[in-house]
Amino acid sequence: MSDVPIPSPARPGAPTAKVLAVTSGKGGVGKTFVSANLAAALARRGHRVLVLDADLGLANLDVVLNLHPKTTLHDVFTGKASLQSAIITAPGGFSVLLAGSGMVEYSRLTPEVRTEFLQVLQSIIPRYDVVLLDTGAGISDVVLFAVSLASEVLLVATPEPTSLTDAYAAIKVLATQQKRQQIRMIINQTVRAGDGRAITGQLQQVLDRFVVPELGRPVRLSHLGDIPGDPAVRDAVMRRQLLLSSLPGSPAALAVSQLANKIEEAIIRRP
Numbered sequence: 001m002s003d004v005p006i007p008s009p010a011r012p013g014a015p016t017a018k019v020l021a022v023t024s025g026k027g028g029v030g031k032t033f034v035s036a037n038l039a040a041a042l043a044r045r046g047h048r049v050l051v052l053d054a055d056l057g058l059a060n061l062d063v064v065l066n067l068h069p070k071t072t073l074h075d076v077f078t079g080k081a082s083l084q085s086a087i088i089t090a091p092g093g094f095s096v097l098l099a100g101s102g103m104v105e106y107s108r109l110t111p112e113v114r115t116e117f118l119q120v121l122q123s124i125i126p127r128y129d130v131v132l133l134d135t136g137a138g139i140s141d142v143v144l145f146a147v148s149l150a151s152e153v154l155l156v157a158t159p160e161p162t163s164l165t166d167a168y169a170a171i172k173v174l175a176t177q178q179k180r181q182q183i184r185m186i187i188n189q190t191v192r193a194g195d196g197r198a199i200t201g202q203l204q205q206v207l208d209r210f211v212v213p214e215l216g217r218p219v220r221l222s223h224l225g226d227i228p229g230d231p232a233v234r235d236a237v238m239r240r241q242l243l244l245s246s247l248p249g250s251p252a253a254l255a256v257s258q259l260a261n262k263i264e265e266a267i268i269r270r271p
């Protein structure tokens with residue numbers, strides 16, 4: 001871990017970062033694992049990537065990456081530290097902006113949190129190609145606000161019925177309140193190939209039947225990819241290492257690399 005300067009601002013008129021929110025209905029489905037490893041895979045492809053720990057009340061990106069930041073978003077928000085000093089380099093070659101756990105005062109969406117968050121994001125965007133927002137789970141106002149700042153939503157769900165019910169609730173809110181026309185699905189901890197595509201299709205059917213008629217416009221769930229359930233993930237988390245570095249040939253690591261390819265093709269390279 002080391003303090004590094006923020007990359008220089010992009011040339012005037014040059015494209016700024018694509019902001020992708022990694023979110024979920026239910027907690028513990030793999031958002032932080034996906035954010036960290038996806039960031040490493042995209043950094044490996046030459047993109048300037050920053051992961052912002054947007055789970056302000058219960059951040060744990062630092063735990064997954066084994067980082068011990070001297071300054072966090074909390075210090076930036078309270079004016080105790082500069083944004084630059086809070087951005088650190090993670091082992092996977094990408095930048096992170098950590099929230100620090102227990103920021104209880106930030107678990108509610110106050111006007112201050114809104115303003116600070118927005119300012120931080122605006123300063124970061126011109127300096128990166130991709131910004132991943134690792135959000136909390138659910139449909140609280142803090143989570144929805146973080147998601148509202150992203151141009152793309154990556155919704156992580158597992159095949160369990162509880163996760164799917166919560167994913168559907170989150171999709172419904174994002175489609176109605178945020179007028180999202182497209183939500184990209186990542187189905188994690190799958191058992192069989194094809195599970196994720198089938199699940200996405202089923203959620204789309206329910207959405208088309210119950211939500212789309214009320215909205216009067218289509219909402220598209222696109223299946224971005226699956227990540228199989230893989231004991232290597234837990235091993236990497238226990239060792240506090242990136243799966244992509246510690247076990248790059250494991251099925252879950254290969255699936256994350258494929259996801260990165262798809263994101264590059266479908267999102268990053270698109271104007």
Ligand SMILES: Nc1ncnc2c1ncn2[C@@H]1O[C@H](COP(=O)(O)OP(=O)(O)OP(=O)(O)O)[C@@H](O)[C@H]1O
Pocket residue numbers: 024026027028029030031032033034055135136137188189190227228229230231233234237252
């Ligand atoms: N593909 C997988 N195979 C096996 N285990 C997995 C997989 N993905 C995630 N896990 C397990 O699930 C745990 C929770 O993952 P993670 O912390 O990324 O979830 P989260 O959605 O960020 O949780 P929270 O909602 O609390 O932020 C991991 O520590 C890991 O043990």
Ligand SMILES: [Mg+2]
Pocket residue numbers: 031032033055060134135
């Ligand atoms: Mg998390």
